[in-house]
Amino acid sequence: MIFAQTVVIYFSVLINFGFGISATKAIANAKYDKRKINEIVSAVYILKAFLFVASFVIYIILLFTVEVFYNHMFLFFISFFATLFEFLFPQWYFQGVERMRYITILGVCSKVLFTLLIFIFVKNSSDYVLVPLFNVIGFLVIGVWSLYILVRKECITFRRLPLHVLKVYLYDSWPLFLSAASIQLYVNANKLIIGSFLGMRDVAIYDLGEKVLKLLKVPIRMIGQASFPSLARNKSINEINRYLLVAMALIMFCLSLVNIFSKDIILLLAGPNLLDAEIIVRLLTFSTIFIVISQFMGNSRMIIFGFHKQYSLVISISVLYFIVSTFLLFIINKLGLVALTLNSIFVEVIGAFLMVLFCYRKKILFS
Numbered sequence: 001m002i003f004a005q006t007v008v009i010y011f012s013v014l015i016n017f018g019f020g021i022s023a024t025k026a027i028a029n030a031k032y033d034k035r036k037i038n039e040i041v042s043a044v045y046i047l048k049a050f051l052f053v054a055s056f057v058i059y060i061i062l063l064f065t066v067e068v069f070y071n072h073m074f075l076f077f078i079s080f081f082a083t084l085f086e087f088l089f090p091q092w093y094f095q096g097v098e099r100m101r102y103i104t105i106l107g108v109c110s111k112v113l114f115t116l117l118i119f120i121f122v123k124n125s126s127d128y129v130l131v132p133l134f135n136v137i138g139f140l141v142i143g144v145w146s147l148y149i150l151v152r153k154e155c156i157t158f159r160r161l162p163l164h165v166l167k168v169y170l171y172d173s174w175p176l177f178l179s180a181a182s183i184q185l186y187v188n189a190n191k192l193i194i195g196s197f198l199g200m201r202d203v204a205i206y207d208l209g210e211k212v213l214k215l216l217k218v219p220i221r222m223i224g225q226a227s228f229p230s231l232a233r234n235k236s237i238n239e240i241n242r243y244l245l246v247a248m249a250l251i252m253f254c255l256s257l258v259n260i261f262s263k264d265i266i267l268l269l270a271g272p273n274l275l276d277a278e279i280i281v282r283l284l285t286f287s288t289i290f291i292v293i294s295q296f297m298g299n300s301r302m303i304i305f306g307f308h309k310q311y312s313l314v315i316s317i318s319v320l321y322f323i324v325s326t327f328l329l330f331i332i333n334k335l336g337l338v339a340l341t342l343n344s345i346f347v348e349v350i351g352a353f354l355m356v357l358f359c360y361r362k363k364i365l366f367s
Helices: 002-016 019-029 034-065 067-071 074-088 091-096 100-121 130-153 163-197 202-234 237-260 262-270 272-285 288-301 309-331 337-361
Strands: none
Touching: 002 034, 002 074, 002 163, 002 288, 019 034, 019 202, 034 067, 034 074, 034 091, 034 163, 067 074, 091 100, 091 202, 100 130, 100 163, 100 202, 100 272, 100 288, 163 202, 163 288, 163 309, 163 337, 202 262, 202 272, 202 337, 237 262, 237 272, 237 288, 262 272, 272 288, 272 337, 288 309, 288 337
């Protein structure tokens, strides 16, 4: 099931195509221009519909040509429809017009529905195929609900758009898509490498570390999402730096708690069998310091000031480092769990350093 989810993540990135950032910025800049907002929403949904259909066709081909897909066809087929979340849910719109309450309400409702279905229908391990099915049901419900809000509450009118207009929006998101795809490449690659060369126990240890890391990323993402529309409109370096300091202070506090209570966190999430994951949990969560820097140097600074291609280049350089360094670890026979974890931290360090350097040279680091 984890492998199916990993594959689907790549298709979700394709369907998103960077609109999560580019469309949010466009909506924020056109907040009081209803005609322009209707155009943006229409363009994004038309392009996402095309990408969803293309992804589905590719995925069906994989189902019938790749053995592991074919042997677990129902699981992989159902798992694909988790991409409906990327297709239907207009988080980029709600974020751009600063209606964050819709994101919170719909997200909570989806999780509650999913949890209830799991508790009611999943009784033993043989019911594992129901998990992605209930996940899809939750995404479908909030997707349709969010479309209703768009049309009825927000008064969005969908329009047919000429091809040259769609090309503009697609071109604008292209560097951001490359960046997102590159990030997912190295984020998910480590688990595949660990599973292939080290074993499933090490995968479980690394996966636990990633779970704690994802929890720490939540406040970073929330601050980034909540501040992005205002930052995109005002382009105030002082305002960006204030949010950076707030996020950094919060993360330092969270890191202190993780280091103090790391054993208790592991016992809570995985039980006593994975207590040796403590070093991996501490190492991976340490990378959040550099993730905060990247957030407010990249998404919340370089993107806002129009340096999309340069942002994509920084991400590409970081991923190239990951590929080369991982290959070298394999060549010198040092492909261990700690080495791969440290390598993933260095990827974040390099990305953050290059972004800071670029912002300094372009005089957008300080006002």
